[in-house]
Amino acid sequence: xxxxxxxxxxxxxxxxxxxxxxxxxxxxxxxxxxxxxxxxxxxxxxxxxxxxxxxxxxxxxxxxxxxxxxxxxxxxxxxxxxxxxxxxxxxxxxxxxxxxxxxxxxxxxxxxxxxxxxxxxxxxxxxxxxxxxxxxxxxxxxxxxxxxxxxxxxxxxxxxxxxxxxxxxxxxxxxxxxxxxxx
Amino acid sequence: xxxxxxxxxxxxxxxxxxxxxxxxxxxxxxxxxxxxxxxxxxxxxxxxxxxxxxxxxxxxxxxxxxxxxxxxxxxxxxxxxxxxxxxxxxxxxxxxxxxxxxxxxxxxxxxxxxxxxxxxxxxxxxxxxxxxxxxxxxxxxxxxxxxxxxxxxxxxxxxxxxxxxxxxxxxxxxxxxxxxxxxxxxxxxxxxxxxxxxxxxxxxxxxxxxxxxxxxxxxxxxxxxxxxxxxxxxxxxxxxxxxxxxxxxxxxxxxxxxxxxxxxxxxxxxxxxxxxxxxxxxxxxxxxxxxxxxxxxxxxxxxxxxxxxxxxxxxxxxxxxxxxxxx
Numbered sequence: 001x002x003x004x005x006x007x008x009x010x011x012x013x014x015x016x017x018x019x020x021x022x023x024x025x026x027x028x029x030x031x032x033x034x035x036x037x038x039x040x041x042x043x044x045x046x047x048x049x050x051x052x053x054x055x056x057x058x059x060x061x062x063x064x065x066x067x068x069x070x071x072x073x074x075x076x077x078x079x080x081x082x083x084x085x086x087x088x089x090x091x092x093x094x095x096x097x098x099x100x101x102x103x104x105x106x107x108x109x110x111x112x113x114x115x116x117x118x119x120x121x122x123x124x125x126x127x128x129x130x131x132x133x134x135x136x137x138x139x140x141x142x143x144x145x146x147x148x149x150x151x152x153x154x155x156x157x158x159x160x161x162x163x164x165x166x167x168x169x170x171x172x173x174x175x176x177x178x179x180x181x182x183x
Numbered sequence: 184x185x186x187x188x189x190x191x192x193x194x195x196x197x198x199x200x201x202x203x204x205x206x207x208x209x210x211x212x213x214x215x216x217x218x219x220x221x222x223x224x225x226x227x228x229x230x231x232x233x234x235x236x237x238x239x240x241x242x243x244x245x246x247x248x249x250x251x252x253x254x255x256x257x258x259x260x261x262x263x264x265x266x267x268x269x270x271x272x273x274x275x276x277x278x279x280x281x282x283x284x285x286x287x288x289x290x291x292x293x294x295x296x297x298x299x300x301x302x303x304x305x306x307x308x309x310x311x312x313x314x315x316x317x318x319x320x321x322x323x324x325x326x327x328x329x330x331x332x333x334x335x336x337x338x339x340x341x342x343x344x345x346x347x348x349x350x351x352x353x354x355x356x357x358x359x360x361x362x363x364x365x366x367x368x369x370x371x372x373x374x375x376x377x378x379x380x381x382x383x384x385x386x387x388x389x390x391x392x393x394x395x396x397x398x399x400x401x402x403x404x405x406x407x408x409x410x411x412x413x414x415x416x417x418x419x420x421x422x423x424x425x426x427x428x429x430x431x432x433x434x435x436x437x438x439x440x441x442x443x444x445x446x447x448x449x450x451x452x453x454x455x456x457x458x459x460x461x462x463x464x465x466x467x468x469x470x471x472x473x474x475x476x477x478x479x480x481x482x483x484x485x486x487x488x489x490x491x492x493x494x495x496x497x498x499x500x501x502x503x504x505x506x507x508x509x510x
Binding site: 021024025028029034035036037038039040061062063064 | 187188189299355358359360361362470471473474477
């Protein structure tokens with residue numbers, strides 16, 4: 001049975017935790033799966049390396065903390081240095097090429113995508129960077145259907161911002177799709 | 184679809200409280216319980232209830248006691264140092280037999296400890312935090328569906344036995360998000376307090392227990408005038424130092440809960456049928472215990488889990504019975 005253990009990491013304000021919540025909520029409400037989401041709180045979440053753990057599974061999830069993520073998202077160099085070594089061998093590490101210079105110290109599929117730069121070039125608003133990241137993740141790994149993410153966004157985001165979020169999700173899907181592993 | 188939610192444990196507690204019929208909340212926000220106050224501050228007024236942010240935890244506790252006396256279903260939520268501050272007034276609610284629910288989302292302690300990390304060190308404070316002889320009910324929950332149902336249960340038990348009920352959650356469960364399915368109305372039982380049938384103008388004896396030990400209430404400020412005090416008191420609620428009165432009162436305060444422990448005690452079990460080892464746990468630790476038991480079972484180790492959902496009165500009989508076959 002497939003159980004996906006994800007860690008989203010970056011710095012406070014990038015929308016790392018929001019992206020994690022939206023993914024997990026889409027899985028639970030629109031895909032009928034189980035999911036847990038937890039996060040770091042306090043000073044570390046405001047400027048330092050922040051992280052949110054998500055587990056998605058069709059079975060019951062008891063322990064909500066992710067110790068060896070099979071998918072790790074790193075949106076800052078600090079997050080990459082702090083959490084990179086935790087990735088499960090043969091896992092997928094997604095980073096943003098503007099913020100992270102990768103090293104080859106971990107046995108994982110490391111995928112660097114120009115998510116931030118593409119969002120700035122095509123939309124011009126950094127606020128939807130996190131949704132682009134989510135799009136890239138789904139483009140790469142599946143996990144949930146893009147429609148489920150859009151339904152979740154419609155419940156959470158003011159009407160006037162839906163178009164921008166939809167565009168960002170689409171950009172992410174396009175960036176991620178070429179790296180998709182078949183099956 | 185609308186009744187499936189993806190929420191924090193603290194929000195599951197709010198949903199449970201609303202389902203149970205809470206209509207008065209007074210509190211002083213404190214991490215990791217703050218989301219309970221945050222969500223009730225929007226939800227309660229929207230359905231005609233009252234939300235008050237008080238100046239501190241002591242005042243919050245006193246405010247819910249007053250509101251409960253006037254006939255409302257009441258709750259407050261806190262953590263660590265806030266739970267310490269509430270203790271004197273919790274004792275008053277025990278003595279004056281006032282139904283109320285106190286949620287303690289546990290964090291690290293003592294003192295301000297660690298607000299954003301999990302703790303489970305308040306079990307004995309829930310039992311003996313306030314001074315003197317008294318009984319208390321304390322409940323726990325390890326997942327959001329149980330947070331919901333145990334919150335409903337907390338209100339039911341408070342209203343049935345006229346006692347403070349402490350809901351001992353913890354930071355990990357309170358802050359984590361997971362699935363919650365809101366039951367339909369009527370799916371879970373909700374209990375309202377017993378009210379006196381004594382008409383206005385007739386001598387109402389607020390502290391004279393019925394045959395079954397229960398005390399019908401009269402909304403304070405409505406039909407009947409009576410005294411409420413933290414001092415030992417007679418059946419009219421007036422202070423008394425008579426050994427007979429004190430003895431009967433203390434017996435009643437303890438017996439009303441101890442004699443009903445079978446109706447109050449809740450627990451869950453997993454893999455106990457053939458367990459050589461039994462892990463006894465509650466709250467977020469019970470999740471870890473189940474996780475461990477599952478993993479070890481794959482390696483052939485027979486480990487079971489007993490999750491105590493009622494911590495006080497302590498389910499000693501259940502623990503003895505469930506561990507009888509273990510090594």
